[in-house]
Amino acid sequence: MHIGILAAAAHAAANNSPFTIFYNPRASPSEFVVPLAKYNKAMYTQVSLGMRFRMMFETEECGVRRYMGTITGISDLDPVRWKNSQWRNLQVGWDESTAGERPTRVSIWDIEPVVTPFYICPPPFFRPRFPKQPGMPDNDNDVENAFKRAMPWLGDDFGMKDSPNSIFPGLSLVQWMNMQQNNQLAAAQSGLFPSM
Structure with missing residues (x-):
């Protein structure tokens, strides 16, 4: 860097006026120059003791x-x-014993926080079981019978798979309701655990 450029930057900084720096990281890399986007992203990152990165x-x-x-x-x-x-x-500790040559102090913009994934949508083998409420139907047939008793005017074939009165061809009423319940559960969970 030329002395004139440094003097101009020092003069501008002393007078609280803006100045421009042209930097080529491939020609002269420096750990003291941090890209603005990287710095801004780091400033919005919350860090705490015990946090993994x-x-x-x-x-x-x-x-x-x-x-x-x-x-x-x-x-x-x-x-x-x-x-x-x-x-x-x-101040940081490293997982691997071979990381002995790694620094013990780092800047926030040098790290990438590791967030623990929450199950927003539970895996397919997991189906939450809630305690059965008194008077509520227990299985798919009970739900279908409850609808038939509550709305007899819909007919016996209402809610049956591939019937002419079916809400969605290929789905029974119970299957459709289960899909709606699963969608509402996923929406409620995503509201509780906002994505990062």
Whole structure:
């Protein structure tokens, strides 16, 4: 970098006026220059002690590799000169014993938080069972009979699969209601656990 460019930037910073920096990371990589999008994304990330994360490193063997770790502390790197700085304020522990050469302090924009997946839609083998309410039908035949008793004018073939009065061809009323119940359950769960 030329001295004139640094002097102009220092003068602009001292006078609280904006200045422009042109940077080519391939020509002269620097860990002190953080892309704005990466920084902004990191500032919206909530971190806490015990939080799991991934971090990418370049290795000689296989190029770029992700290592897993845990946040063990959050504190200023230098509380006197850089109070409340985000620069390397996360103290971390690494999962692998071979990660001994990894830094013990990192910046928030260097990590990728690992979020634990919630089952928004339960796996197919999981069907939540709620306690049976008194007076409520127990199985599909009971539901169908309850509809026939409550609405006799619909006829005996209403709700039967592939009948002319069927709501959806190929589905019985009970199958259609089960689909609606599953959709409502998934919608309720997605409301409780918003996606990240």
